[in-house]
Amino acid sequence: MGRAAYRPYAGRVRIAFGADDDNEVTRAVVGYLSELGEVVRVGAAEPWPEIGAGVGRAVVEGRADYGVVMCWTGTGTAIAANKVPGVRAALAWEPWIATGARLWNDANVLALSLKRLAPDVAVEVARAFFATPQPDPDEAGNIARLSTLEPGPDPA
């Protein structure tokens, strides 16, 4: 899977973005996302669980096509986003992981650490995520299986 496999997005994408802190890494990522499409900011002043879940809800409710969450580790917002049924949030720290999350997991939310990635690396990871628009068709069964693991509605 080399760089030649990456394809740019055809149209403008709507990206829900939430972070529980603001630094040069979050600003670099938001700058890149703003070039890519429309950035829908979610819950800047809220604690990380609300930010992660808020971004997840924006995606599954169709207010955004994808989400990006950031916190110190990236893990808390990823966990919170994954509590929302229909979200497939993936923590990535290098481009190959982000590409694989799109290809093999159809991840719809990218989670990044705002403390442990350099700004240019964070942007490269996001670029890899958004340059991979279609999941691998061979993984369709496994990706569909994920939704069967989600809790169903409470019995009446």
Ligand SMILES: O=C(CO)[C@H](O)[C@H](O)COP(=O)(O)O
């Ligand atoms: O990485 C995080 C969660 O995984 C948070 O960003 C980190 O724990 C800081 O949170 P708070 O400002 O609420 O102490």
